[in-house]
Each structure stands twice: as C-alpha cells, then as structure tokens.
Amino acid sequence: MHASFINYRNYRYGFSALALCLGAVLAYVIDARREAQSGGTWLGYTLGTVAAVLIVYLALYGVRRRSFRSPSGSASGWLSAHIYLGVATLCIAALHCAFEFGRNVHTAAFVLLLLVVVSGGWGVYVYARYPGLISRQRGNLSRETLLEQLSKLDGRARALASTLDNRIQALVDHAIRRTHLGGGVWEQLRGRDLSAILIPDAGRGAAFAQIVSNEGQHVLIQRLAQEHAAAHDATFDARLQELLEVAGEKAVLVGKLQKDIQLQGLLQFWLYLHLPLCFGLLAALLIHVLAVFFYW
Amino acid sequence: MSDFEFDVAILGGGPAGLSAAARAAQRKLTHVVLESAAKHANTIQQYQHRKHVMSEPGLLPLRSDIAFAAGRREAVLQAWEEGIRKTNAQIRYEAEVTAITGRQGEFSLALKAGGAVRARNVILALGVQGNPRRLAVPGDEFPCVQTGLESADAHQGETIVIVGAGDAAIENALALAVQNRVILVNRRGDFPRAKDSNVTRLRRALDAGKLECVFRTEVNLIRRSPDGSSLPYQIVLRPPEVERVVDCHRVIARLGAIAPRRFVESVGVRFADERPDSLPDLSHRYESSVPGLFIIGALAGCPLIKQAMNQGYEVIEHLSGNPIDPADHPVLEAKLRPLLDGREVDAALSLIQDSVPTFAKLKPLALRELVLASKVVPVRKGRRIFARGEYASSVFHVLQGQVQLETDAGEPMLLREGQLFGEMSLISGRPHEIGAVAGPDCLLLETPHGTIKKLARIEPSVRSYIDRVFVLRALRLMLLPRARAETIHELSTCAQIHSIASGDTLFKQGDPIDRLYLLRSGSVTLSRATSAGEAPVAYCAAGNFVDVAGCTPAVRARTVTARATVAAEALSIDYASFRKLLSSDEALQRKVQVEQEQQLAAYARMKAQPGAGDVLSFLMSNGVGEATNVLVIDELLCVGCDQCETACAQTHEGVSRLDRRAGPSFYSLHLPTSCRHCEHPHCMRDCPPNAIHRLPDGEVFIDETCIGCGNCEESCPYGVIQMAEVPPRVGLLERLLRRGPTEAAKTAVKCDMCKDLKSGPACVNACPTGAAIRIHAEDVVSLARTRASAVR
Structure with a gap:
C-alpha cells in the first residue's frame, strides 16, 4: 500500500546514508592517527570530492522532478535519497574540512550547506506533519467544496436578511463583503482572521459608520443577538434566529478555510528558502573548488 | 406497368431513402420518396446545431449517388440537398403513409392527407426515430410545445418545462439549465431508461440546485397565461396530491419516438421475436x-x-435487374481470405455458420456484421493465443484445427472446430483464468468483446449458448477439475444464473442456505447487521465462491448479507447436490475447507477493525469494486504539489487525464477523477469506430481512430473521459508554409496508464511523497485495513 518518502523501501537510503557517514567517520578516525586532518590531506580531498559529487546529485533531484518520462526510478525514491544523503553530505563536508572554520568562502559554502540541510529538514517536518493536519481539519472535503459551502451560506444569509429590515440587511451585506480569506504571504502564514464589518458609529450619530474587526464573525453575531433580544415579532424573531445560526456556521467555516490556507502556506513556504539557498550553495561550491585548485 | 404510377415507392427521406431515390433516378426507375416531415433527413435536421455527424465504419466504401462524408450537421444536410437536386430524386414532403396494402407489383400506399400512391415495389427506409411521441393533452398544439431541441444556446433566461425520463430529456434539461430555469417532469419515480452516467449527472445538478425535477407527475394541459402574467404559457401538472400550475415560456416533450414496428407488422412483415428490439426477418437482399x-x-x-x-443503392440495383454484391463484399473477402480456399464469400460465411454453434441461428446480415468486426487469424502450432493472467479484449472460435486450454489441475482441454473459448473473461471482465495454445492447422475467428456483447444483447441464441459453455467450463475449472463429463453435464442442469443490480442482495443474513454461489461478474460485499447498520466483513470479486464459510453442515442460515457493489452475475448450484459431490470428492473437500478457513479468518479480522468496514464501504460505493487499477491518494502524504497532474499532462500532449482535486475523500483516502480501467469498461460499450481497446495488462486506452463522438464520455459513470482539443502534429515546413490542419479536432482522452512508458504511470512515478498509488480492486480489503489502523 502507500509508502512514504521517509520509509521508502524500508529506509533503504536512510541505511545507505548511515553507512556512508560511518565509513567516513571511521576513515577520518583512522587517518587522524597518521596525520593531522585538514581539507588538504589525501582523505580531505577524497571526502571533499564525495561531498561535491553528492551535492551535485542532490541538486539533480530538481531535474528529475521535472523529467516526467525519466526511467531513473520514482520521484519518491529520489526524494528519500535526497533527504538522507543530504544529511550525510553535511557530515562528510564537516569531516572534509576537519572542523576548521574561518571567515572565508570555504566556510561560507559549508554554512550555506548547513542552511540548505536545515531548511530541508524543516521541509521534511512539514511534509510529514501538515498533510495529515490539513486532511483532518478539512474533514474529507476539498477547499473548493468549503468555498462553495461558504458562498451558499452567504446566499442564505442575504436571502434571510432581505426579509428583515434595512439595517440588518446592510449589516449582513457588509459582513459578507468584508469577510477576509487569504491575502499576502504574511497574512496567509499568520492565518489571522482579518474580516471586518461596517457598523454605525454610535459616538458620531446614525449618519456615520466605522469599520471594526469582525474576527470570527464575532461583531456580526453580537449585533444580530442584540437585535434578536430586542425583537417582538414572532416571524421576525424566527428569521433572526436562523440568520444567527447561519452566521455561526459561517464563523466555523471561515475559521476552517483560514486554517487550511495557513497550513497550505506553511507547507510550501520552506521551499522559498530551500531553493535560493541551494543555488547559493552551488555557486559557493564552485568558487570553493576553483579557489582550492587556483591556490594549489 | 402502365397501370401503376411508380416502379418503387420509398418511405422515409433519410439517408437510406435518399440514396435509393437517387439511384432509382439514375436507373430511370419511376420512383417517389414519401417523407412525413417537411424536410429531408428529419432526424438529422433535429440534431443540435453544428453537431458532428460520423461516417463510420471507416473500412466500408460509400456506394451512393449522393455525397456523404463526416462533418458538421449543416454540411451533411447541404450535401444531401445538392444530391437530391443533381440526381433529380423525386420527393413528396409531408406525405405520411398510413397503410400499405396489396402485394408485389400492385402495392397501394394510403396517405394521411388523402389519396393513395401505387407502386410495384416498396422500400421502407423509415428509421426508428422519425416520429416523436407528443404529449397528447389539450394545448399540445401551441407553438411553445416542441419535441426536440436544436440548440440549447438559443434559449436564455427562460422558464422551460421538459417532460420525459429518457436520455434526451435529461441531456436537454442539463444543457438548458445553464442559462434557464428548468423543470423536469417525470411520470415515474426514477429514470430506468436513462444511462447511468446521465442519471448521475442529473442527480448532481439536482443536489446543486441547478434545476428542479418533479416525480410521479403527469401533464394535464397547457394553456395561454391570463393577461397580465409575465410568462406567456401555463402548464398544469398533476402530481399525486394536488394540481400545480407552472408559468413557462416553453415545453419540450422528450417522450421518445413511436416505433414503426406496429405499422411494419400491419403490412405483413415478420419479426424475429416479440422483444421490442428484435429485427424484421430479411434476406441478404434486404427483402x-x-x-x-x-x-x-x-x-x-x-x-x-x-x-x-x-x-x-443496392436494393435499387437489385430491382433494376443488376444484383450486385453488397459494399462490404471486398472487405469480407479480404478478411476471410485464409478460409476462402477457392470458396465464394457467401460459402465461407455459411461454413462459419454451419460449424460454429454460437452463430447457428444468426440472420445473414447479423453474421456479415459480426465477421466484419472480427478477424480470421491463422495461428502456428504451439503458439500461445493468450496466457493465464492476461486481460482479454476478444473471444475466439476455432474455425479449423485444434486449440488446447491449459488448466491448473487435470488434463488440458482440447477444443475442436466450432468451439468457443475466452468466454470466461468476456463474462467476468477479469484476466484469463487459463491459457490457450494453438494446436495443428489452427484457424481462429477473433471477435472483440464489444461486438459479441452487443450481439448477445439482441440475439438470445448467442447469449444462451455462451452461458451454457460458461456453466460447463466454470463447473469443471472451479469445482470439479477431475470429474467425468457426465457428472458435470448432470450438475449443469441444476445450475442457475442470477443477475443482481448494483446495491441489490444475492442473499440476506438469516436466509436459509440452499445454494452455492460462484460470482461470475462484478463484485459483492458481505456484511453483518450491527446496531449501527450493515458492517462489511469481506469483499468478494468475480471468479470466487460467495460465502463458502457459511456452507458448513452445522450452519443452517446465512450469517452475512451479500450485496452487489456493481451490477453482478452469479452462477449457483443446488446446495444438496453440492453436499453430495462434497462427500464423494476428497479434493473438493480440501479445496472447500481451505476457502472456508480463509474466508472465516478474513471476516474475523475485518470485524476486529470497525473502521476498515467503513473504508471498504466508501471505496465500494465509489466504484472501486469494478476497478482493475485505480489511483488512490493518501491525504496524509499528499502535499498538493500537483506533480501527478503535471506529469500526466507532460506525457500526454499537454492535457492531464486526471483531476487531483476532484473526487471524494474518506479517512484521508482520496479517489481523484482518474480512469479505473473497469473490469467491464463502460466506455467500450458503444464506440462506433471500436477505438477503445484493452491491453493484456488491463490498460484501457483510446487509439487515434477516435472520431470524437463523445459516447464514451457519456457512458463513463466516473467522469474520467474528457473531450479535449489535442493539438495536431504539424511539421516545421508545414507550419512555415501555413499548411496542414490548423484547427484541433476534439477527441476523447483518458488515462492510458502510460502504456508506452517503461517507468509505468507517470502520475505515480512523479509523486514525490509516495501519496499516489494505483491498486487493483482485490487490494481494497488490505487498503481498508491499513487505513483503519493509520487513521484513528
């Protein structure tokens, strides 16, 4: 049945990466007895070459992702290898430089590698955790279905409000028009409800209005509840009650959609760090290699 | 001759009648076409505007003085109009014939408008749709009442009442509901005549509030609205309780056509039998x-x-004393070449009919059609015709030589001239249970499943013969591989075949155990009653015994209910006979015991995981029970990257065959809209150019001969076929010279399981997280169980 990229073929690449790291550590420990380790020793160059090859291989995942006719194994296998070998590369690169760091382009390359691996690790965490959260909180429904439900609820609220007085009609209409979903990157990631509502400005008289936050449809529900409490006509009362229920349902639905947008945003956000860092790493690696051979 | 006005009178001004008239004009026969409508080709005139008219079968040459090629309705009608003018074919419009009397040489045709036409010969080219049934209520004659719909786009913002429960009514209602208020009036409580796909689309539209449907309601009358009303007409409906008046602009009656059978029989023509779709007895000259x-x-x-x-054309040639071979003659000659051996085509056809019992009772025309759609294939001795486990798309008949069927147990079965094989896969839609190898001098007739299924529908003798062979072989293969032929024959006499509609039960919990059931097509779920309703405990696919676990001497009544997940068929034998066999056959005892143990263990495991039953029900209710390969996405792993869709589009001319977002979800399992490669593909049922095929691995695909008729799209209950404009392949030079096709024709596209990619389905291969997998219906139980433990 379904096998995730983490336990792909019973952790095949996890064990390969572990073996690679153990081999490198063993070689490092043995060779350290013979001579002081640095990037310039025989083992240093070997480990550096292995790490550079691994980095190029890891970057090729981006190419494999876009070659849909590729006979070179499944994308999930590649991703699994990408993750485990990525962590192994960090270990090998650290052994390659024998933990010597300074203010130079070589360390810059290592730091970039570290950032790439850390951002990738964040990616693994969100890929492993968020799909389940998203699926659970959506409750078997797609985002499109939730949006359809929202538009139906708005339609019902408008229809109900149209049978009540103008004030309530305006209130409902403003609440619908100022319901806020999504927004810019930051707004999506924060997932706060920025819905607003236009209400009469009590301090300045009936002709003035002000926009206030309607987070969780709170103000709309409160105002409708006030109207409800003050109503005396039975039909009016029943419709208001229904409108209140619709507003309550909408609050839950808007919350669900906002959470969905936030989780989807977080699911993708790490890539916007990981990819530029990858390109930075490749550039730094190239400079590092050229510099090493130039000063050889 | 001088006593009679015409050599030939032709009833019906459709393509057949026009072609006959044009030929008669060329042959200088005095003739007349009597067309009841005011225009030629009335049925095609009523097609929606710009509808594509097909010119199948492609193999067959056109033999007519009037031009015809596939194209838009308007172009086809214009070509025929020109043909009528050029050939000087004589047509009388609005001339409905009410009776034909007399005999050859002195027929008299009474006209509705009065008077009669006399003719020596008569050709009935009436078609089957020409005479639409009307509402027959007061007000039926108002101009707002129509019996067809030319173009849904011509109506906007109207209130339209559609009366009918067939495909035409539903299709019109759905098309018009986009821009109008539509009320569909159905006399019955459901839509038994309509295609499943149409009913599904209608239900979806009803749920979405796109149109209204009233059931068990008849039309009382139609009247003009009183002055001051906003809409011009009123239709008065009579539901069971109280009369309802609907203001409307238009009423469309889609009540089917009045079949001309009664009229044809009144002339003295015999039909094959009483069934409504049976055909008139005709000679090979259509007499x-x-x-x-x-x-x-x-x-x-x-x-x-x-x-x-x-x-x-051919009838007129025959009447002119020039009997020519039918147009399909050269095609048949080429097909039958290995069998001809100096014989004429007709003799070769007779040989097939005499030697193959399946076709013994076929009419000559039906046999020609069958052979036209089939292949005559010589196979070298020792060559494998099909292997066990391969999916089938054809059935075979031995025309010459021998064929060996390889069974698991016992001796191979030897088939001789005339015998049928491949019938098990035809019925189950599943891979071959046995292999077949050619014997010496082997010549086979290979017939596509679609053709033989269609023939079995209209020709009961074909159906009953195939069933008989199936019963005998199934009893031998599944139950008694070592029994003597007489025992099997004796047992087959008590065998019964049961057809169960989707959702119906084969037996219920508590029913007495009186028969042993073998499922031969479709699938069933077995469930037990609980306080919360039925809880599925097992899934049973075609080719398996249903609830053998219950068939032990200690158990007297069924402990489970068997309910069909899709339309299914089962073969059953009397339980007493089965027990008798069981006591005398040790091998059978062992086999049954093993199956019982497996089934009982499976029941227990499922029962221990209540969630698994729910997942199984979800999968079954979404048609996974008939899937051979279905895409299932694990929402716990899916990151929504849409790589599956991109991969599909990139490997298929830029058009994705799957819609990841669409489709239902349950327990974080998502069934996207993507082909399931059904055991009995609905799409293959009615493909005019036979462009849909199944490969031995089960992939169902559409080849480049698709004519874009859209039948498959409509037949698919899962909405996985789309009509897409696949851009034509134009070379660089042609592009520079601006030659070659510029307009992309719409053809049907669907998942082909990336049959040409060595790496397998691109959607699965491109999924970075392993969320997308393709499974077979048999894997559903283990999927349900793993899911139930993954999601709590």
Missing part, C-alpha cells in the same frame, strides 16, 4: 417476408448512415 417489400437502414438493424445509404 422482407412480404415479396417486393424491402427494409433498409436503422429499421433493418443498421443504424449507421453509410450502411443505410449503401443498402438503398
């Missing part, structure tokens, strides 16, 4: 049981335009 009276076109069972036109 009916009344000498001098010929029947051609759809009424003769040939609904394709080109065939009908050829028949019109």
